Amino acid sequence: MNGPMQRRTTIKDVAEAAGVGVATVSRVLSGGSASAQTRERVLAAAARLDYHPSALGRNLRRQRTGGIGLLIPDITDAFYARLTDGVLSCARSYGEPVTVGVTGDDPEREAELIGALIEQSMDRVIAVPSRDEETAGEIWAPALRARLNVVFVDRRGRPDVPSVVADDAAGVLTAMEYLIGLGHKKIAFLTRHGQSQRVTAFTEALASLGVPADRGLVVHARASRDSAYAAAAGLLQNRPDVTALLAGGNVLGEAAVLAARELDVRIPKDVSLIMFDDVPWAELCSPPLTVVARPAQDLGYRAAELALRQGRRPRTVALPTELVVRASCGPRLR
Amino acid sequence: MNGPMQRRTTIKDVAEAAGVGVATVSRVLSGGSASAQTRERVLAAAARLDYHPSALGRNLRRQRTGGIGLLIPDITDAFYARLTDGVLSCARSYGEPVTVGVTGDDPEREAELIGALIEQSMDRVIAVPSRDEETAGEIWAPALRARLNVVFVDRRGRPDVPSVVADDAAGVLTAMEYLIGLGHKKIAFLTRHGQSQRVTAFTEALASLGVPADRGLVVHARASRDSAYAAAAGLLQNRPDVTALLAGGNVLGEAAVLAARELDVRIPKDVSLIMFDDVPWAELCSPPLTVVARPAQDLGYRAAELALRQGRRPRTVALPTELVVRASCGPRLR
DNA sequence: AACTATGATGGAATCGTTTCCATGAACGGT
DNA sequence: ACCGTTCATGGAAACGATTCCATCATAGTT
Numbered sequence A, B: 001m002n003g004p005m006q007r008r009t010t011i012k013d014v015a016e017a018a019g020v021g022v023a024t025v026s027r028v029l030s031g032g033s034a035s036a037q038t039r040e041r042v043l044a045a046a047a048r049l050d051y052h053p054s055a056l057g058r059n060l061r062r063q064r065t066g067g068i069g070l071l072i073p074d075i076t077d078a079f080y081a082r083l084t085d086g087v088l089s090c091a092r093s094y095g096e097p098v099t100v101g102v103t104g105d106d107p108e109r110e111a112e113l114i115g116a117l118i119e120q121s122m123d124r125v126i127a128v129p130s131r132d133e134e135t136a137g138e139i140w141a142p143a144l145r146a147r148l149n150v151v152f153v154d155r156r157g158r159p160d161v162p163s164v165v166a167d168d169a170a171g172v173l174t175a176m177e178y179l180i181g182l183g184h185k186k187i188a189f190l191t192r193h194g195q196s197q198r199v200t201a202f203t204e205a206l207a208s209l210g211v212p213a214d215r216g217l218v219v220h221a222r223a224s225r226d227s228a229y230a231a232a233a234g235l236l237q238n239r240p241d242v243t244a245l246l247a248g249g250n251v252l253g254e255a256a257v258l259a260a261r262e263l264d265v266r267i268p269k270d271v272s273l274i275m276f277d278d279v280p281w282a283e284l285c286s287p288p289l290t291v292v293a294r295p296a297q298d299l300g301y302r303a304a305e306l307a308l309r310q311g312r313r314p315r316t317v318a319l320p321t322e323l324v325v326r327a328s329c330g331p332r333l334r
Numbered sequence C: 001a002a003c004t005a006t007g008a009t010g011g012a013a014t015c016g017t018t019t020c021c022a023t024g025a026a027c028g029g030t
Numbered sequence D: 001a002c003c004g005t006t007c008a009t010g011g012a013a014a015c016g017a018t019t020c021c022a023t024c025a026t027a028g029t030t
Helices: A011-018 A022-030 A036-048 A055-062 A078-093 A107-119 A133-145 A168-181 A196-208 A225-238 A250-262 A296-308 B011-018 B022-030 B036-048 B055-062 B078-093 B107-119 B133-145 B168-181 B196-208 B225-238 B250-262 B296-307
Strands: A068-072 A098-102 A124-127 A149-153 A163-166 A187-192 A218-221 A244-247 A272-276 A290-293 A316-319 A322-324 B068-072 B098-102 B124-127 B149-153 B163-166 B187-192 B218-221 B244-247 B272-276 B290-293 B316-319 B322-324
Touching (some): A068 A107, A078 B078, A098 A107, A098 B078, A107 A124, A107 A133, A133 A149, A163 A296, A168 A187, A168 A196, A168 A244, A168 A290, A168 A322, A187 A196, A187 A250, A218 A225, A244 A250, B011 B022, B011 B036, B078 B098, B078 B296, B098 B107, B124 B296, B149 B296, B163 B168, B163 B296, B168 B272, B168 B290, B244 B250, B296 B316
Parallel strands (some): A149 A163, A187 A218, A187 A244, A244 A272, A272 A290, B149 B163, B163 B316, B187 B244, B244 B272, B272 B290
Antiparallel strands (some): A290 A322
16 A cells, blocks of 8 residues: 555564563463563563564464365355354354365365365365265375364265264155155155265155155256256156155255246145255245255354364264245145 | 374475475476476476475465455355355466355454454455445454455445445336336335445435435344344334335345235235345245346456456446346236 | 572574575587 | 576575473572
8 A cells, every 4th residue: 555565563573572582472472481570561562563473474383274174065055055154153253264165066176175275284174075985085085194174064975084964864754754644655856966865865765654666756956056947847747646846955946946836836736845954935935835954054063163173073963854844735636 | 093193295305306406396386497307307206205385384485375365244145155156266266265254244253354364364355344434444454554455345345445346226226217117106125234325326216216205114124134024024014005115135035025925915916026136036936026136146256356366456346237027016006 | 508399581493385696507609 | 718698406594483492590498
């Protein structure tokens, strides 16, 4: 701005101003041994010089950067936005910054972001792994070799890395019980990458509730919103026998609602709908959507607590899901 | 994991293995002067030792941390999630990480987060300032003194800091023209902190279109979702003469839809509704909402480009808004 | 008075990379 | 053969904070 750049005040300046050694200033500012008189002089000098320590020297000496690295698939997905909010809340209470990266569920991008975190020696990482156990193991091996404190969230990645997840299986089961209780037998599951546990739970729930499985009723969409819409529309068009739909995420739920409207499929008269995740707009739909609510903020908060924790850590933390019944499900009419 | 922690490979190891000096390794890896033969030997040694430079030494030597700091009011607000997505997209194309902080529109939290960015010597910052020009000036003074490259986004903060904003005034005017064109005279504006420019534009639009202003029709909500709902419900209850409502943000729009439903106010028969920001669920509502669309991702992307830019920068970048007509507005019936 | 223990203090090494600047080799011209 | 220029090269300083360890002063005990 105005005039030549002034040199930033350093610990040497404070030491000189207080008439002590730099080790003494460092001890005073970080709680080490110092007499009351020395402490007073140092703090007065620091205040007078408006001294703010630089993290750069500290980071080099300690061989690590503070803060948390967070890797998520999509920040515009309301669920991941709220999960991020949970991480930020917890991190803030510890005074730790959060560096966010979006992987797009692409393993190459994930590997690149992991490399960047290692380069910064950011040793606490929370991630929604883009791949399941075997490939995630490989992608995350450099991070573990570099001794990063990794916590997976929302999905399990490798068995030896702690994870914080929602009890998806219970959520799916509860939803299926509800729909089957309403008489539905032809229930579709709209899913996408990263939801293999929900797919497994769907199949197992059908078996345990005595409903014949129909493999054609598990429809996979790709990562984009357009693909989700196409999958939903395709299902509603090609399978008019379907009377209930479980959407594995809120982007899929959104696609299902739009496709139903476009095809004049009435919810819940023609098709009952349950979607995963309670997002604010679930209530705004007409009818308001019944959802399997997963505690996004809590998942994030707990993952951050685990990542910031020293010493022994639990292997997996599972948080409960909850069926929130609104008005998008009705009895089977055909 | 297994065995004692191995020391990380450093540039000295590579130098020794290649039989050169560390300055030579540094030059080879960062594009300086080196013979072809030397270059080959250094790169082979680096590959063989699986050497990855540490940013910690570089940061200290250069007196700065790479990456961008981003301060926004609320990551769970769909508009800010998409703005963040835009910042992340641009940053990724430059290979720069992004550290995210949530201010909650609280000046104290903002000041604290600014301090943390200065401590890390993170010298490129994008922020939605929590306050208007005068107070933002004061809060951001330390950042400017520390010569951080600051760009404000979505809101203007101080005149001497570049900003990337949407043309809110034009957006409000277009919306008001549309509503007045439909015959509405009693138009309410539901707003919250940080939207003073939209409020001003609302008042000016009424004046320029010859509609008498009614100060009771500008209703301020506080920062929370609950407060937004209370404000919307209060307005609809206390002012049955209102036939149109402009919501200044998507959280306010959501509150208006919920309150209308709760009070059996039909949209658009009883009250027409336009809200700011096109969010994915605007289309999901019944009826789908007419919106003033602001390009959230573009705002973020352009702000990141500006923040990463060297040399001379434009003072303000204004991106256009667009009225997206769906089905939540109708002619005045009373 | 001498000895021992304890706490405060400070000089300097350390962390890893960048970059300055001196040095030497090689090449071209006279 | 000598001189001047250019390019490659490497030793070491620098960046700022932390932390180790030697030193000294003080207090208590014998």
